[in-house]
Amino acid sequence: MIEKGKNMRITKHPVLTFPERKEVAFFFEGKKVFGYEGDTIASALHDLNVLTLSSSIKRKRPRGFYCAIGNCASCNMVVDGKPNVRTCITLLKENMQVERQTNKGVLKK
Amino acid sequence: MIQKELIIIGGGPSGLCAAKIAAEAGINVLLFERSFALGGQLVKQTHKFFGSKSQYAKMRGFDIAKKLISDLEPLTNVEIKTNTTVVGLYPDYVVTTLEDDVYTRYQAQTIIVATGASEKSLAFENNDLPGIYGAGAVQTLMNLYGVIPGQEIVMVGSGNIGLIVSYQLMQAGVKVKAIVEAAKTIGGYKVHASKMRRLGVPILTSTTVKKAIGTDKIEKIELVKLDDKWQEIEGTSEVMTLDALCVSVGLSPMYQLLSMVGAKTKFVTELGGFVPIIDEHHQTTIKNIFVCGDAVGIEEASSAMMEGYLTGLYVVKNMDRKHPDHKNLLNLYETQLGFLRDGPFGIKTKVGLEKLRKELDHA
Numbered sequence: 150m151i152e153k154g155k156n157m158r159i160t161k162h163p164v165l166t167f168p169e170r171k172e173v174a175f176f177f178e179g180k181k182v183f184g185y186e187g188d189t190i191a192s193a194l195h196d197l198n199v200l201t202l203s204s205s206i207k208r209k210r211p212r213g214f215y216c217a218i219g220n221c222a223s224c225n226m227v228v229d230g231k232p233n234v235r236t237c238i239t240l241l242k243e244n245m246q247v248e249r250q251t252n253k254g255v256l257k258k
Numbered sequence: 259m260i261q262k263e264l265i266i267i268g269g270g271p272s273g274l275c276a277a278k279i280a281a282e283a284g285i286n287v288l289l290f291e292r293s294f295a296l297g298g299q300l301v302k303q304t305h306k307f308f309g310s311k312s313q314y315a316k317m318r319g320f321d322i323a324k325k326l327i328s329d330l331e332p333l334t335n336v337e338i339k340t341n342t343t344v345v346g347l348y349p350d351y352v353v354t355t356l357e358d359d360v361y362t363r364y365q366a367q368t369i370i371v372a373t374g375a376s377e378k379s380l381a382f383e384n385n386d387l388p389g390i391y392g393a394g395a396v397q398t399l400m401n402l403y404g405v406i407p408g409q410e411i412v413m414v415g416s417g418n419i420g421l422i423v424s425y426q427l428m429q430a431g432v433k434v435k436a437i438v439e440a441a442k443t444i445g446g447y448k449v450h451a452s453k454m455r456r457l458g459v460p461i462l463t464s465t466t467v468k469k470a471i472g473t474d475k476i477e478k479i480e481l482v483k484l485d486d487k488w489q490e491i492e493g494t495s496e497v498m499t500l501d502a503l504c505v506s507v508g509l510s511p512m513y514q515l516l517s518m519v520g521a522k523t524k525f526v527t528e529l530g531g532f533v534p535i536i537d538e539h540h541q542t543t544i545k546n547i548f549v550c551g552d553a554v555g556i557e558e559a560s561s562a563m564m565e566g567y568l569t570g571l572y573v574v575k576n577m578d579r580k581h582p583d584h585k586n587l588l589n590l591y592e593t594q595l596g597f598l599r600d601g602p603f604g605i606k607t608k609v610g611l612e613k614l615r616k617e618l619d620h621a
Contacts, residue, residue: 157405157406157408158404158405158406159405159406161431192403192405195405195407205386210386214391215379216376216377217391217398218299220377237398
């Protein structure tokens with residue numbers, strides 16, 4: 150994994166423009182990394198070459214996102230201590246603590 | 259519990275269009291959208307639409323989304339809640355939502371379900387490896403967030419979505435190594451397929467993915483040729499390197515909330531899977547609960563908009579209210595929807611809807 154993104158960012162596009170955006174610092178598995186304003190957690194991680202976001206519950210097979218619109222639960226991660234956050238539709242925020250989820254998640258009482 | 263006249267679930271093309279019509283008739287509308295943005299899947303569609311002017315032809319998808327959203331702005335009787343997921347629908351017309359972990363109960367006189375569809379997957383060995391994405395997911399990643407899925411990609415499925423997203427991948431600078439199609443013929447419009455062929459992308463028909471290869475992400479795929487009976491032909495296996503695989507094998511309607519409320523559903527292949535049974539006015543088997551858009555059969559966004567406007571009109575009438583331009587609009591949108599379904603691809607929808615109507619007769 151790398152600390153700063155931009156290796157997967159589109160720079161030239163015939164239809165769309167992607168202007169410079171503000172960097173957003175966050176933590177992935179405890180390590181400080183950077184995404185950009187307007188990113189979802191999943192898009193920022195993808196740009197950092199983090200493809201495994203969770204693992205299957207029984208066999209612990211690696212899982213990335215699949216649908217990117219909040220349907221499939223494949224991108225569920227632990228964000229700021231809260232499990233089952235759909236990271237493909239959750240916007241990145243400064244200092245978020247993001248961790249891979251490897252179980253069903255535990256409901257805090 | 260909060261009381262409302264009309265609740266619309268889903269802020270995509272059909273939900274937004276239904277909201278406009280209902281609000282113009284003076285109905286107080288509350289619309290829920292689970293995402294932070296309205297527009298559904300239009301917001302990531304960079305291509306220009308086909309069709310006629312009233313179907314927003316020649317406009318790019320994301321511009322259509324802006325138009326539909328701005329149409330609602332002057333209507334003060336539309337309340338919109340984004341970042342709000344509907345988690346329950348009950349026979350006493352109660353709609354429950356989650357917004358930032360806050361659970362809220364609403365009750366409506368009438369409900370329109372416009373939840374859209376979800377992408378299908380394909381069964382092959384290791385199909386859960388990271389790096390394997392739905393075609394819509396790849397479109398979202400690129401066109402909304404400006405991130406490419408990988409440097410070299412293979413597309414599975416040559417329907418219109420597969421072909422259009424392949425082109426958009428190339429626009430973003432990604433190498434599309436091949437488009438793989440299990441059927442003998444290309445699924446989508448010839449105009450899209452020809453464009454890809456001109457760009458040098460091979461479209462491999464009668465071919466499917468046998469397995470994905472890789473440990474913690476996809477690195478290679480094994481392709482295999484299929485015979486007339488969809489069986490693998492021995493000795494035709496070919497391995498390709500890639501860093502992302504894009505799966506575009508169709509969509510399934512999201513009918514689940516309607517199942518929860520007890521509306522009758524039926525599996526109709528032509529409509530994409532399980533769909534709620536509806537009457538000719540898009541009312542489900544539960545009185546005062548309506549459905550429109552991809553949730554009641556997979557079509558294009560153009561049809562979803564026309565269905566949204568129409569369902570809006572049907573709901574207005576059902577609620578004993580009056581839209582100032584009811585007659586003209588009804589005629590316009592029914593005609594437009596008819597045109598959309600007259601093409602070679604529309605026949606599927608027509609057959610599917612016919613099956614639903616028959617079901618209603620027995621219900």
